[in-house]
Amino acid sequence: MAEIHDQFDTILILDFGSQYSHLITRRCREHNVYAELQPCTVKLADLHFKPKGIILSGSPYSVYDKDSPHVDPAVFELKVPILGICYGLQEMAWALKGKVERSDHREYGFAQLQINKIHDGDSPVDALFRGLGEEMQVWMSHGDQLCEIPPDFHVIAHTRTAPFAAVAHNTKPFYGIQFHPEVTHSLRGKEVIGRFILDICGCRSNWTMEEFIGKEIARIREICGSKGRVIGAVSGGVDSTVAAKLMHEAIGDRFHAIMVDNGVLRLNEAQQVYEMLNKNLGINLTVVDASDLFLSRLQDIEDPEKKRKIIGNTFINVFEEEAAKIEAAADEEEKQGADAKGRVEWLLQGTLYPDVIESISFKGPSATIKTHHNVGGLLKDMKLKLIEPLRELFKDEVRVLGRLLSIPAPLVQRHPFPGPGLAIRILGPVTREQVRILQQADNIYIEEIRNAGLYNEISQAFAVLLPVRAVGVMGDARTYEQVIALRAVQSEDFMTADWYVFPAEVLRRISSRITNEVNGINRVTYDISSKPPATVEWL
Numbered sequence: 001m002a003e004i005h006d007q008f009d010t011i012l013i014l015d016f017g018s019q020y021s022h023l024i025t026r027r028c029r030e031h032n033v034y035a036e037l038q039p040c041t042v043k044l045a046d047l048h049f050k051p052k053g054i055i056l057s058g059s060p061y062s063v064y065d066k067d068s069p070h071v072d073p074a075v076f077e078l079k080v081p082i083l084g085i086c087y088g089l090q091e092m093a094w095a096l097k098g099k100v101e102r103s104d105h106r107e108y109g110f111a112q113l114q115i116n117k118i119h120d121g122d123s124p125v126d127a128l129f130r131g132l133g134e135e136m137q138v139w140m141s142h143g144d145q146l147c148e149i150p151p152d153f154h155v156i157a158h159t160r161t162a163p164f165a166a167v168a169h170n171t172k173p174f175y176g177i178q179f180h181p182e183v184t185h186s187l188r189g190k191e192v193i194g195r196f197i198l199d200i201c202g203c204r205s206n207w208t209m210e211e212f213i214g215k216e217i218a219r220i221r222e223i224c225g226s227k228g229r230v231i232g233a234v235s236g237g238v239d240s241t242v243a244a245k246l247m248h249e250a251i252g253d254r255f256h257a258i259m260v261d262n263g264v265l266r267l268n269e270a271q272q273v274y275e276m277l278n279k280n281l282g283i284n285l286t287v288v289d290a291s292d293l294f295l296s297r298l299q300d301i302e303d304p305e306k307k308r309k310i311i312g313n314t315f316i317n318v319f320e321e322e323a324a325k326i327e328a329a330a331d332e333e334e335k336q337g338a339d340a341k342g343r344v345e346w347l348l349q350g351t352l353y354p355d356v357i358e359s360i361s362f363k364g365p366s367a368t369i370k371t372h373h374n375v376g377g378l379l380k381d382m383k384l385k386l387i388e389p390l391r392e393l394f395k396d397e398v399r400v401l402g403r404l405l406s407i408p409a410p411l412v413q414r415h416p417f418p419g420p421g422l423a424i425r426i427l428g429p430v431t432r433e434q435v436r437i438l439q440q441a442d443n444i445y446i447e448e449i450r451n452a453g454l455y456n457e458i459s460q461a462f463a464v465l466l467p468v469r470a471v472g473v474m475g476d477a478r479t480y481e482q483v484i485a486l487r488a489v490q491s492e493d494f495m496t497a498d499w500y501v502f503p504a505e506v507l508r509r510i511s512s513r514i515t516n517e518v519n520g521i522n523r524v525t526y527d528i529s530s531k532p533p534a535t536v537e538w539l
């Protein structure tokens with residue numbers, strides 16, 4: 001089966017646990033070069049493709065620590081260019097017999113990088129900084145540094161306190177830099193990454209969503225064979241809609257899109273998504289009303305992780321049941337003389353790269369903050385095999401893909417909505433009444449955000465229903481009712497987020513409408529927490 005790394009020139013990024021590893025991946029892709037993140041402990045013998053170049057990431061460890069992670073020494077024999085970043089530089093030096101020590105001059109923050117005179121003008125050896133001038137502002141975050149460079153290396157840049165801030169091998173395409181080119185604070189960092197992947201590794205920059213569409217459709221056809229059928233988990237969110245459209249282009253009617261009404265969707269959502277997908281996108285979507293089943297299983301459950309797991313498992317139960325129904329219907333048609341149809345073997349999901357990245361750390365899945373229903377919440381013994389065409393993509397790449405597939409702009413720009421839905425925004429037990437209250441408040445909130453023309457400025461906005469009651473006065477009478485918290489964040493990739501600063505009059509209008517129009521609410525608060533330390537959702 002041709003994987004993406006067989007179809008595009010690929011940079012392999014080996015992750016030593018830095019906070020910024022995924023940003024290296026993004027920067028490569030911004031140069032239209034496909035890059036893939038793998039744990040640093042991967043053995044080259046287990047790698048099924050040959051990368052055009054390797055980047056070693058930073059790390060919280062020190063190379064000389066007893067339990068620090070080290071790369072398979074075979075990478076240095078692979079005859080492909082290698083770039084070490086921060087710990088990656090230290091790791092390369094350590095492996096190739098240089099020396100690394102704790103330094104007296106820790107550098108956290110900005111530094112001025114002085115690029116050494118390039119002696120050998122045209123040789124590829126010093127190509128990393130070619131054309132970038134003599135000095136650049138970079139961002140550092142290290143306590144260790146090289147005190148002796150490995151044999152056959154030379155220095156290509158220094159800072160006031162780090163004499164070996166960048167080094168290169170005399171004859172091989174090995175480079176190491178102490179600063180972090182992947183963060184935007186390193187002003188020309190993206191260009192440095194470009195020099196490495198384009199000039200030194202010679203990657204073609206053809207990783208574009210146009211190219212991806214054609215290749216992915218071909219890949220899906222190959223996976224499914226000429227008869228295989230796919231059932232699709234489609235929520236009306238950006239990811240699953242794009243995945244569904246791709247699947248529809250690939251296998252047409254052999255794709256069955258299913259939206260599950262789990263009883264914790266937003267107001268009128270099932271109806272709206274049904275119309276949008278059937279009418280505007282020509283995708284044959286069935287809405288399955290499983291709200292009683294979900295709500296009965298959620299009864300009296302307050303624990304956030306329990307809610308998430310119940311919903312994840314129930315989704316799969318419903319999909320397996322629907323797959324069985326589709327097969328039974330086909331068997332019936334066959335009895336009436338129709339051609340035999342293939343089995344429903346696959347379940348399409350709109351899983352994205354950030355969901356996957358979280359689970360590939362070399363220490364195993366990173367500390368579980370919350371179980372995403374479509375990754376950790378899956379049933380252990382599920383029969384359907386997963387097919388996830390967006391598994392290697394970031395959200396903004398998916399949005400580009402959506403536009404190319406002619407998915408209407410309002411859908412492409414939709415804020416994300418989690419599969420466990422309002423169940424993780426109702427802080428106490430989930431009941432139909434609590435769902436009603438939250439649906440109405442949330443609907444007013446989003447409506448007013450749209451009216452104010454702010455929807456596309458905000459990455460995600462939603463209301464949360466708190467389980468506490470507060471005293472109020474309405475029409476001269478005392479009330480004792482629940483509280484709504486409003487949340488709105490701006491974020492590039494949802495791994496970090498800032499709370500959004502609303503104009504006061506918009507908040508005033510939202511608050512007044514919610515308390516006036518939603519029975520059961522007499523107070524509205526605004527959440528001013530960033531992520532970290534909070535998360536986007538409350539549960």
Ligand SMILES: Nc1ncnc2c1ncn2[C@@H]1O[C@H](COP(=O)(O)OP(=O)(O)OP(=O)(O)O)[C@@H](O)[C@H]1O
Binds near residue numbers: 239260418
């Ligand atoms: N109500 C639902 N019915 C069917 N499938 C669902 C439902 N909710 C979530 N899913 C499945 O779970 C996956 C992950 O949900 P997630 O919310 O991350 O993605 P999305 O809904 O497609 O897009 P967005 O992130 O924009 O909301 C979806 O891609 C879809 O496959």
Ligand SMILES: O=c1[nH]c(=O)c2[nH+]cn([C@@H]3O[C@H](COP(=O)(O)O)[C@@H](O)[C@H]3O)c2[nH]1
Binds near residue numbers: 372417419
């Ligand atoms: O499909 C989903 N299933 C889930 O279980 C889930 N949990 C969180 N989210 C969404 O992920 C982003 C980050 O949210 P957190 O900061 O709360 O982890 C935000 O966009 C959240 O809405 C989910 N999406």
Ligand SMILES: NC(=O)CC[C@H](N)C(=O)O
Binds near residue numbers: 058059
């Ligand atoms: N950011 C990094 O990669 C840091 C590497 C190493 N832990 C140091 O402090 O120097």
Ligand SMILES: [Mg+2]
Binds near residue numbers: 235237
């Ligand atoms: Mg969603």
